[in-house]
Amino acid sequence: xxxxxxxxxxxxxYKHLKNKKxxxxxxxxxxxxWVGGTIPELREKDGITELSMADVANGGIxxxxxxxxxxxIYVIRYQGFNWFNAPIILxxxxxxxxxWNVPCPIFIRGIAMEGSIGPVAGSSHHxxxxxxxxxKIISPMTPKEYVLSYKNFMADNDVYYISEHRGSxxxxxxxKDYLSKDLDLIIFCISITRFEAKKVREKLLQKGIKIGIANxxxxxxxxxxxxxxxxxxxxxxxxxxxxxxYVRGVASDMAYKLMKISKKKIDVMGLKDRSAxxxxxxxxxxxxxxxxxxxxLKKMKLNK
Amino acid sequence: xxxxxFRLDVFKKASLCRNFEEEVIxxxxxKTIKIPVYVSAGQxxxxxxxxxxxxxxxxxxxxxxxxxxxxxxxxxGGNIKKLIDELLGLKSGCTKGMGGSASIHSKEINMFGHxxxxxxxxxxxxxxxxxxxxxxxxxxxxxxxxxxxVLGAMGWASQKKLPILFVIEDNNLSILTEKKVRRNxxxxxxxxxxxxxxxxxxxxxxxxxxxxxxxxKKPVLININTNRIYWHAGAGKDSNDTFDRYxxxxxxxxxxxxxIHEDIKKQIKKLxxxxxxxx
Numbered sequence: 001x002x003x004x005x006x007x008x009x010x011x012x013x014y015k016h017l018k019n020k021k022x023x024x025x026x027x028x029x030x031x032x033x034w035v036g037g038t039i040p041e042l043r044e045k046d047g048i049t050e051l052s053m054a055d056v057a058n059g060g061i062x063x064x065x066x067x068x069x070x071x072x073i074y075v076i077r078y079q080g081f082n083w084f085n086a087p088i089i090l091x092x093x094x095x096x097x098x099x100w101n102v103p104c105p106i107f108i109r110g111i112a113m114e115g116s117i118g119p120v121a122g123s124s125h126h127x128x129x130x131x132x133x134x135x136k137i138i139s140p141m142t143p144k145e146y147v148l149s150y151k152n153f154m155a156d157n158d159v160y161y162i163s164e165h166r167g168s169x170x171x172x173x174x175x176k177d178y179l180s181k182d183l184d185l186i187i188f189c190i191s192i193t194r195f196e197a198k199k200v201r202e203k204l205l206q207k208g209i210k211i212g213i214a215n216x217x218x219x220x221x222x223x224x225x226x227x228x229x230x231x232x233x234x235x236x237x238x239x240x241x242x243x244x245x246y247v248r249g250v251a252s253d254m255a256y257k258l259m260k261i262s263k264k265k266i267d268v269m270g271l272k273d274r275s276a277x278x279x280x281x282x283x284x285x286x287x288x289x290x291x292x293x294x295x296x297l298k299k300m301k302l303n304k
Numbered sequence: 305x306x307x308x309x310f311r312l313d314v315f316k317k318a319s320l321c322r323n324f325e326e327e328v329i330x331x332x333x334x335k336t337i338k339i340p341v342y343v344s345a346g347q348x349x350x351x352x353x354x355x356x357x358x359x360x361x362x363x364x365x366x367x368x369x370x371x372x373x374x375x376x377x378x379x380x381g382g383n384i385k386k387l388i389d390e391l392l393g394l395k396s397g398c399t400k401g402m403g404g405s406a407s408i409h410s411k412e413i414n415m416f417g418h419x420x421x422x423x424x425x426x427x428x429x430x431x432x433x434x435x436x437x438x439x440x441x442x443x444x445x446x447x448x449x450x451x452x453x454v455l456g457a458m459g460w461a462s463q464k465k466l467p468i469l470f471v472i473e474d475n476n477l478s479i480l481t482e483k484k485v486r487r488n489x490x491x492x493x494x495x496x497x498x499x500x501x502x503x504x505x506x507x508x509x510x511x512x513x514x515x516x517x518x519x520x521k522k523p524v525l526i527n528i529n530t531n532r533i534y535w536h537a538g539a540g541k542d543s544n545d546t547f548d549r550y551x552x553x554x555x556x557x558x559x560x561x562x563x564i565h566e567d568i569k570k571q572i573k574k575l576x577x578x579x580x581x582x583x
Contacts, residue, residue: 060431
C-alpha cells in the first residue's frame with residue numbers, strides 16, 4: 001500500500017534518529033498529535049528535543065547543534081514563526097561554510113497551513129529564506145519528493161529549508177508535469193497550489209483550453225527543466241506562477257527568470273498584498289481554482 | 305599550583321595579548337590595517353585566566369566569542385601569524401581574510417567565528433554544547449548579554465544542566481552608553497533566577513580562580529567587571545585614567561613580569577614586521 005507524505009516523514013525521522021544518532025528539535029514536538037503525526041513517538045534519549053518557547057534563541061540553539069555534524073532536523077510548526085526563528089539560521093548557519101569552512105547542515109521543516117489562523121500562523125514563508133546565500137529550498141508535496149529532499153540533504157553540506165504544507169500530509173500520489181508543444185498556457189506551481197493547479201487544468205480542458213502544468217519542487221536553486229521552456233516557448237499565452245507565499249518574493253523572481261529565458265509573459269498569483277484575518281471574509285488564502293481560472297481567461301482575452 | 309605561579313602563567317598570556325594589541329594600535333594609526341578593529345586591551349586577563357584554568361583541568365573547550373575576540377584567540381593558543389594576516393586582509397589569515405577582526409575562527413583551538421549579530425554566540429554555544437556534550441565557553445559583552453535570545457538560551461542551558469560557562473566581559477559600555485542607562489538589573493541575578501551558579505567579580509586572576517571549581521560541571525555564569533582601554537572600535541582612548549589590570553599585575557609581579565613583557569614585546573614586533581614583509 002502506498003505511503004502518505006505523513007508516514008514518509010515519520011519513517012525518515014525515525015531512521016534519522018535511530019540510525020544516524022541525530023536530533024530533532026522544536027517546540028511541542030511530543031504534544032497531542034506529534035506535529036500532525038509526522039514525528040515518531042520516541043523519547044529525549046532517542047534525540048527528540050523539546051525546546052523552550054524562546055523562538056529566536058531556539059533558532060540559534062539549532063545552529064549550534066548543526067555545527068556538531070549531527071545533521072539535526074528542526075521543526076517550525078507554522079512557517080510564519082520564521083520571523084523569529086530564522087535570524088540566526090540565516091546569518092550564521094547559511095554563511096558558516098563560506099566564511100569559516102565549517103558546514104552547518106540543518107534540515108528545517110517549515111510547516112504551512114491556512115484557513116482561519118490569522119496573520120502570523122498562515123501560509124508559506126519560504127521567501128524569507130530565499131535571498132540568503134548558502135541555503136537550499138525545496139517544497140515536496142509527495143512521498144517520493146520528500147524522500148528525494150532528504151537524500152539530497154544527507155548528501156550535501158548546506159542548510160535545507162523544506163517548505164512543507166499540512167495539506168499534503170494525506171497525499172499518496174505523485175504529481176506529474178503535463179507538457180506538450182500545443183498548449184494555451186502553462187501553470188508553474190509551488191507547494192499546496194499544485195493540487196489546485198490540477199483542478200484548474202481539468203476544468204479548463206472541459207472548455208477546450210489546454211493547460212500545462214510544471215511542478216516546482218526546487219525553489220532554490222530554482223531548477224528550470226528544459227522541457228518547461230520548450231513547451232513555454234510554443235505556448236499561446238505564456239504562463240502563470242502560483243505560490244502559497246506573497247507575490248513579491250520567490251514567485252516574482254521565478255517569473256523574471258522564466259520570462260528572460262522564454263521571452264513569454266509570465267504572471268504571478270499568490271497571497272494578496274494584505275494581512276490575513278481570522279474570519280472567513282478577511283482571510284488571505286493561496287489562489288483557489290475559480291480565481292485562477294478567471295485570471296487565466298482574462299489573460300487569454302487580453303492576449304488575443 | 306601556587307598562586308604566584310598561577311598569576312605569572314596568566315600574565316604570560318595577558319602579555320601576549322597586550323603586546324599584540326599595542327602593535328595593532330600602531331598599525332591602525334599608520335593605516336596599515338584598513339578594516340574596523342575591536343581591540344581587547346584591558347580585558348585580556350579574563351580569557352588569559354580562563355585558558356590557564358582550562359589547561360590545568362586538561363580541557364579544550366569549544367569557544368564562542370564575538371567581536372572583541374583577539375585575546376580569546378591568542379590566550380587559547382591561536383596562531384599569531386594567521387591573526388596578523390587576517391587583520392591585513394590576507395587569504396593566509398585565520399579566516400582567509402573574510403572574518404577581519406570581528407569574526408575570528410580557528411578549528412585548531414575549537415574557536416567558532418561570529419556572524420556579527422550581537423549575542424548570537426549565546427544560543428549557538430548552547431546548541432553546540434548540547435549536541436556534543438563538550439565543555440563550552442560563551443564570551444559575551446555586557447551589552448550583547450542583554451539580547452533576549454541570550455537569556456532564552458541561558459535558561460534552556462540551565463534546564464539541560466549543560467557543561468557550559470557564560471563569561472560576561474562587563475566593561476560597562478555599549479559603544480559609549482553606560483549600563484545604568486540601559487538596564488537596572490545584573491546578569492548574575494538573572495542567571496541565579498535561572499537556577500545557575502552565578503558570580504559578579506572583577507578581572508583579578510585569583511578572583512576567577514577562586515570560583516572555578518564548578519566550571520564545566522554545570523552551567524555557570526561569571527560577570528567580570530573589567531575595563532576597555534581603547535575605543536569600541538579603532539585606536540582612540542576614552543580616558544587616560546582607566547584602571548589597567550595589565551599595569552597593575554606587572555607592578556605586583558615585579559621583575560619577572562617586566563622581563564616577560566619585554567621578551568614578548570620583542571617577539572610580537574618581529575612577527576608583525578615579518579608578516580608585513582612577506583605579504
